[in-house]
Amino acid sequence: MPYIQAVPALKDNYIWLIHSINSNDVLIVDPGDAEPVIKAITKKHRSPIAILNTHHHYDHVDGITQLVDKYDIPVYGSDTVYIPKQSISFSGACKITLHPNFPEFKILDIPGHTANHIAYLVNDMLFCGDTLFAAGCGRLLGGTATQLFDSLKKISKLPNSTRIFCGHEYTQNNLKFALTVEPNNEEIKKRINKIKFLQRAGKPISPTTISLELATNPFLRCDRNEVIRAAQRFAGAKLDNPLAVFTSLRVWKDLF
Numbered sequence: 001m002p003y004i005q006a007v008p009a010l011k012d013n014y015i016w017l018i019h020s021i022n023s024n025d026v027l028i029v030d031p032g033d034a035e036p037v038i039k040a041i042t043k044k045h046r047s048p049i050a051i052l053n054t055h056h057h058y059d060h061v062d063g064i065t066q067l068v069d070k071y072d073i074p075v076y077g078s079d080t081v082y083i084p085k086q087s088i089s090f091s092g093a094c095k096i097t098l099h100p101n102f103p104e105f106k107i108l109d110i111p112g113h114t115a116n117h118i119a120y121l122v123n124d125m126l127f128c129g130d131t132l133f134a135a136g137c138g139r140l141l142g143g144t145a146t147q148l149f150d151s152l153k154k155i156s157k158l159p160n161s162t163r164i165f166c167g168h169e170y171t172q173n174n175l176k177f178a179l180t181v182e183p184n185n186e187e188i189k190k191r192i193n194k195i196k197f198l199q200r201a202g203k204p205i206s207p208t209t210i211s212l213e214l215a216t217n218p219f220l221r222c223d224r225n226e227v228i229r230a231a232q233r234f235a236g237a238k239l240d241n242p243l244a245v246f247t248s249l250r251v252w253k254d255l256f
């Protein structure tokens, strides 16, 4: 199984390096900046073999041109949006073999944050860009609330142990919002304490897992009574289905 390295970049982005265990090969996910990636790769004497892109926002693509010029590697991404230097495009969900040194990757269509967002699933690891965040989800910047709701539902149906590698570090702020929505959720309180402990110990707080998100992420809990009541209070109206609850939470979080 490949191992994963986080490369913090820009203000709060994560660029993910997927290292092969039986070779020096490495895949780069969403390089919003080239320099920290080059530094990390050079330090470990690794050979990049491809770039995987989840969506077209600048903080996920701005390092691509420099990396392709330096390493001459292919760029994978959705075929419905412009990605710099893109050489291999996917339309819709599919499976791909990138290289014999890596397991098969599954491509998931997960629109909502943007209209053309995709994710990469390899073994039990999901690289989902700005769709799901630890205890939160992406803003609507091109897609619809219905699309994002359906995409999160799709992700939440993956096995509970699936590890999720998100595009940004927003955990603390997201948990503050989660606790505002569900002040009686003990799992959220536990998670807040655990994050504090990890940060004090200088340990990484990513990745998250499906089971952790199902227990603490309000956007995946739109059928829970406490979440419904909080979303209704914010909306000032009765919300009679999970999508309406989700939509209200998304607006609320934008203003939080």
Ligand SMILES: [Zn+2]
Binding pocket: 055, 057, 113, 130
């Ligand atoms: Zn984005």
